[in-house]
Amino acid sequence: MAAMASSSSETKQETMYYEELDALTVETSILSPPKHQQTSTKVKRKAHGKKKAKRNRGIAKMQQQAAHLQKDALVPAGRGGATITYCQSTNNLYLLGGANRKGASFDMKEIYVFDLESKSWAKISANGSIPDPRSGHTTIAVGSNLYMFGGMARTQDHCLNDLYVLNVSNSNSFVWSKIIEKAQIDSKGNVLRNPPPAPRNGHTATYVPGSLDSNNNSTSSFIYIFGGGSPKTGPLNDVHVLDVSDENNVYWRSLDIPFIQPVSTMGPSSATPLPREMHSAVFFSDSVNTGALTMATNVPKSESENSNNSNAEESEDQVTKNTSVDENISCSLSKINLKNNKSPQAGKIYFYGGRGTDGICADVCVFNVETFQWESEKHGMTTLIPRCGHVSGKVSPVHFAIMGGFDGQKVCNDLLVLNLKKNQWTEAALKPCTPKNRFAHSSSFSSQNSTLYVYGGSNAEMECNDLLMMNFDIQVKDDDKDGAVSVIDEKDEV
Secondary structure: OOOOOOOHHHHHHHOOOOOOOOOOEEEEEEEEOOHHHHOOOOOOOOOOOOOHHHHHHHHHHHHHHHHHHHHHOOOOOOOEOOEEEEEOOOOEEEEEOOEOOOOOEOOOOEEEEEEOOOOEEEEEEEEEOOOOOEEOOEEEEEOOEEEEEEEEEOOOOOEEEEEEEEEOOOOOOEEEEEEOOOOEEOOOOOEEEOOOOOOOEOOEEEEEEEOEOOOOOEOOEEEEEEOOEEOOOEEEOOEEEEEOOOOOOOEEEOOOOOOOOOOHHHOOOOOOOOOEEOOEEEEEEOEEEEOOEEEEOOOOOOEOOEEOOEEOEOOHHHHHOOOOOOOOOOOOHHHHHOOOOOOEOOEEEEEEOOEEOOEEOOEEEEEEOOOOOEOHHHHOEEOOOOOEOOEEEEEEOOEEEEEEEEOOOOEEEEEEEEEOOOOEEEEOEEEEOOOOOOEOOEEEEEOOOOEEEEEOOEOOOOEOOOEEEEEOOEEEEEOOOOOOEEEEEHHHOO
16 A cells, blocks of 8 residues: 555554455446457458368358447547436436547537447437537436536637536437526515526536425436636636426526525534535435434435536435434424425535645535535545545445546546545455546446446546446445444455
């Protein structure tokens, strides 16, 4: 293990670094390009005078090779700053945008789609209002709609703040629509709808599901935008909320009136984090504890969340079993009764790292999605691992993982797991394959099958075009003793 710190206080923390998950192994495989493309595809010439049967076998092999090559033509070119988005309603991954080091961007007229059942790429034509090529944007799936915001334009000298939605319900042809957002103010001067955020790239977009009604269904959906930057503004630290509950009435919500008014037991709001870009974000839902009663929130089955933007699709069964990151949540059943049907589930977004004006960040910042308050002083932390251009995913109710990125000195390929209760890191062993070093890659996490999908990115030698699959088979056992949480590898259980 490389040295992590030099000061005495940091050395104390360093000794705890791998204490929790020493034997954690994450099964990592390459879904694309196919294995035969990763090795030589040269076909040997057949010698003269062979029997006809052997000649026929040789011809068949060449035809099979030609079919492979035709299929390989669908493998996307390497790129950074793209988004790979898992859509549970189709069980497909969708690749949008990106750019290479030559400044070339990839258009949105044809969309690369990876079928997780056949393990193959397809190229689907898209109609409608086609967005300009871009990189550093975000994409979030809500049902069969993919919402894309912002990014850096092809010219690399200006950023965008436009909002598009790609409908993928028809597997043969997709449809782009541009959403025109305008501010709305009532007769008393109250802001009903905000104007679009300032142009940016390198921000995060985090899907937050709506609260549940009496039938245990959610009728609302929200996307939270944080940070990013542009050549004009530099790094940013503002928050914006996009209401996507009704696909025919999408708008930027006013932040003047939070979903839940803060109560005194929550304490004062923390200071707004330093501006940053190329960070990551993960939403953790709260459970409400009142004496012997424990309530856990559920997440609709049809949604997913991404990370270079952020990524974590949840299933109802999975989240019902979840415990809260916060052991002392300062909310009550009476607070829940104040919520209407169009509000987010109780929870917090955990932002990690990023690049600021003073260098690479190593802190965890926490935002309450109901009160619109920062709670970093209570729930956040400063770690010993600076990172930007990485991806992240929710591994358990109290753990999230980061993969790759730039630590200020080198481009990384590690997978690190942070325990939010204990502020402890663990580096997972990636087997049977070790990914290339990369940053500015994209990911999408599916908690239904505990899988993190990672695509592309860049390093000093190349733009990557591989699609990785990382399976997290871990189980959290919280014995509620001094906040201790043990995580075991299910494969090692008898």
